[in-house]
Amino acid sequence: MFARQALRSAVPKAAAPRFFSSSAANNRAVAVLGASGGIGQPLSLLLKQNPLVSDLRLYDVRLAPGVAADISHVNTPSTTTGYQADQLGEALKDVEVIVIPAGVPRKPGMTRDDLFNTNASIVRDLAKKAAEVAPKAHILVISNPVNSTVPIVAEVFKKAGVYDPKKLYGVTTLDVTRASTFLSGISGKQPSETIVPVVGGHSGVTIVPLLSQANGGDAVAKGEQYEKLVHRIQFGGDEVVKAKDGAGSATLSMAYAAAVFSDALLKALNGEKGIKECAYVESPLYKDQGATFFASPITLGKDGVEEIHSVGKVSAEEEKLLEAAIPELAKNIKKGVDWYAASP
Ligand SMILES: NC(=O)c1ccc[n+]([C@@H]2O[C@H](COP(=O)([O-])OP(=O)(O)OC[C@H]3O[C@@H](n4cnc5c(N)ncnc54)[C@H](O)[C@@H]3O)[C@@H](O)[C@H]2O)c1
Numbered sequence: 001m002f003a004r005q006a007l008r009s010a011v012p013k014a015a016a017p018r019f020f021s022s023s024a025a026n027n028r029a030v031a032v033l034g035a036s037g038g039i040g041q042p043l044s045l046l047l048k049q050n051p052l053v054s055d056l057r058l059y060d061v062r063l064a065p066g067v068a069a070d071i072s073h074v075n076t077p078s079t080t081t082g083y084q085a086d087q088l089g090e091a092l093k094d095v096e097v098i099v100i101p102a103g104v105p106r107k108p109g110m111t112r113d114d115l116f117n118t119n120a121s122i123v124r125d126l127a128k129k130a131a132e133v134a135p136k137a138h139i140l141v142i143s144n145p146v147n148s149t150v151p152i153v154a155e156v157f158k159k160a161g162v163y164d165p166k167k168l169y170g171v172t173t174l175d176v177t178r179a180s181t182f183l184s185g186i187s188g189k190q191p192s193e194t195i196v197p198v199v200g201g202h203s204g205v206t207i208v209p210l211l212s213q214a215n216g217g218d219a220v221a222k223g224e225q226y227e228k229l230v231h232r233i234q235f236g237g238d239e240v241v242k243a244k245d246g247a248g249s250a251t252l253s254m255a256y257a258a259a260v261f262s263d264a265l266l267k268a269l270n271g272e273k274g275i276k277e278c279a280y281v282e283s284p285l286y287k288d289q290g291a292t293f294f295a296s297p298i299t300l301g302k303d304g305v306e307e308i309h310s311v312g313k314v315s316a317e318e319e320k321l322l323e324a325a326i327p328e329l330a331k332n333i334k335k336g337v338d339w340y341a342a343s344p
C-alpha cells in the first residue's frame with residue numbers, strides 16, 4: 001500500500017500540450033473523416049488528448065475501427081469509436097465538428113490542383129452526408145485542393161438548404177505554422193512569439209504571408225532574403241513532398257496544425273472570447289474580384305465565424321503578392337463551383 005502510494009506520487013502529471021486548454025468542460029462530439037490516413041491518425045491521437053472533446057468518431061473507408069481501438073486505450077476521458085465503409089451516417093450523427101482530411105495526397109511533380117479530379121468527389125460525397133445527418137456541424141476542410149474543395153462543400157450545403165457560411169473553414173493553419181517556424185529561424189525570436197498572418201488561399205502564389213505585420217518580420221531584409229522566405233512559405237508543402245519522395249505530403253505537421261485550429265474552434269464554441277485564427281472562409285474582402293472565399297484572420301465565437309478581419313496595412317511587396325493571388329484564387333473557386341454544378 002505504502003509502496004503503491006509512493007509510486008503514484010512519484011509519477012509526474014502529464015502536462016497538456018501547449019495549445020490545449022485544461023480547464024473547460026469536455027462536451028463536444030468531433031468526427032474525423034479520413035481518420036486512417038497519414039494526417040487522420042496523428043490528428044485523431046491529438047484530438048483524443050484535447051480535454052474539450054468528449055466523443056471522438058473516426059471514419060474512413062478502411063481501417064478506422066482498428067485505429068479507434070488503438071487510440072481508445074489512451075487514458076483521457078473521451079470515448080473513441082471507429083466507423084468504416086457504409087457507416088458514415090452513424091459516424092456523423094449529432095456531431096458538432098467534422099474535420100475532413102480524406103483524399104489523396106500529392107507526389108513529386110504534382111500541384112494540389114492535380115488532386116482535384118480524385119478529391120472533389122470524395123469531399124462532395126462526405127459533405128452530402130454531413131448536410132443530411134449533421135447539418136449544423138462546423139466543417140473543417142483539409143483535403144486538397146483546399147481553394148476548390150471548400151467552395152464545393154458550400155455548394156453541397158446550399159443545395160441541401162442548410163448552408164451556414166459561419167461554419168465552414170478551409171484549414172490553412174499549416175501555412176501560419178510554417179511561416180512562424182521559418183521566420184523565427186531567421187529572427188531568433190521564439191516561434192510562439194512569431195505570429196505571421198497568412199492570407200489568401202492554400203496553394204503556391206495564393207499563399208500570402210504578411211511578414212510586415214509579424215513580430216520579428218523586420219529581421220528580414222527586403223530583396224533576395226525576403227523573396228526567399230516568401231517563396232519558402234508559399235512552397236513549403238513542396239519541400240515535404242520532395243523529401244517524402246513519393247510517399248505523400250505533410251502529415252504530422254498538418255495534424256498538429258489541424259489540432260491547433262480545432263482546439264481554437266472548440267474553445268470559441270465553449271464561449272471563450274478573443275479567439276483569432278487565420279482560416280479560408282466565405283469572405284466579402286475580395287468578393288468583387290471573384291475570390292468569394294479568402295483566408296484572413298477571423299474571430300471565432302459560439303456560432304463559428306464571428307468577425308472576418310481585413311488584411312490590414314500591407315507593404316508594397318505584399319500588395320503585389322495579393323495582386324498575383326486573387327485571380328488564381330478566383331479561378332480555383334470557380335473550378336470547384338462549376339464542377340459541382342455539372343456533377344451528378
Ligand atoms: N490543408 C492542408 O494544409 C493540407 C496539408 C497536408 C495535406 N493535405 C491534404 O490532405 C489530404 C489527405 O492527406 P494524407 O497525407 O492524410 O493522405 P492519406 O492517403 O495518407 O490519407 C487519406 C485517407 O483518406 C481516406 N479516404 C479516401 N477516400 C475516402 C472517403 N471517401 N471517405 C473517407 N475516407 C477516405 C483513405 O482511406 C486514407 O486513409 C490530401 O488531399 C492532402 O493533399 C492538406
Ligand SMILES: O=C(O)C[C@H](O)C(=O)O
Pocket residue numbers: 105106112144174236237238240241249250
Ligand atoms: O503540399 C501538399 O500537397 C500538402 C499540403 O497542402 C501542404 O501544404 O503541405
